[in-house]
Amino acid sequence: MPKKLIFIDCDSTLSSIEGIDELARLRGDETFRECENMTNKAMDGHIAIEDVYGARLDLIKPTADECEKIGQLYIDTVETTALESLAALREAGWEPIIVSGGLTQAIVPFAKHLGIERVRAVDLIFDLDGSYAGFDGNCPTSRMGGKMKVIDADKAALGAEKTVMVGDGSSDLETQPFVDLFIGYGGYLERSKVKSEAKQFVYKLSEIPALLP
Numbered sequence: 001m002p003k004k005l006i007f008i009d010c011d012s013t014l015s016s017i018e019g020i021d022e023l024a025r026l027r028g029d030e031t032f033r034e035c036e037n038m039t040n041k042a043m044d045g046h047i048a049i050e051d052v053y054g055a056r057l058d059l060i061k062p063t064a065d066e067c068e069k070i071g072q073l074y075i076d077t078v079e080t081t082a083l084e085s086l087a088a089l090r091e092a093g094w095e096p097i098i099v100s101g102g103l104t105q106a107i108v109p110f111a112k113h114l115g116i117e118r119v120r121a122v123d124l125i126f127d128l129d130g131s132y133a134g135f136d137g138n139c140p141t142s143r144m145g146g147k148m149k150v151i152d153a154d155k156a157a158l159g160a161e162k163t164v165m166v167g168d169g170s171s172d173l174e175t176q177p178f179v180d181l182f183i184g185y186g187g188y189l190e191r192s193k194v195k196s197e198a199k200q201f202v203y204k205l206s207e208i209p210a211l212l213p
């Protein structure tokens, strides 16, 4: 069977939360509001992701334990139709891959829960005691255009013939010219730019299998 890849965003798509904002919440209301504001500006396309990435993490300095907690929170807030939708997609020959500007160490436990093997996100660096020591700026999804790079690389490496991207944000939408189909997701946040420009737009992941060739 020809290889078919479906790239799915994590935050506000596979789960209702924004992982980095939830980490910020652990630091109190003020830090939370500051981070949420930066995330929204980036996801609405008003500022570049790379301009907020390090800034948000420097405010939060998440520990390894805290990332693990967010991993459980992703599981607790999974999109209600995600598991059945992923099963239907696999049945139809699609391999789901998570592509996210979120943090690898928080997303991996969630991916395991979903049975998703490949996670393309941003790796954090921890000291031996688990305290925050920075992030790997070479991870493509910490920058604008990063999701395209990930998709292109996986498409080539895995020899994929068809690619689909699903997500709620502007960093997802910018992949539209590079995939066979882009599907906007508005189950949690309906972003007007994504809604108006996406070729397809859904409110539940379970609507997706029927849209694919």
Ligand SMILES: [Mg+2]
Pocket: 009, 010, 011, 012, 013, 167, 168, 169
């Ligand atoms: Mg998202």
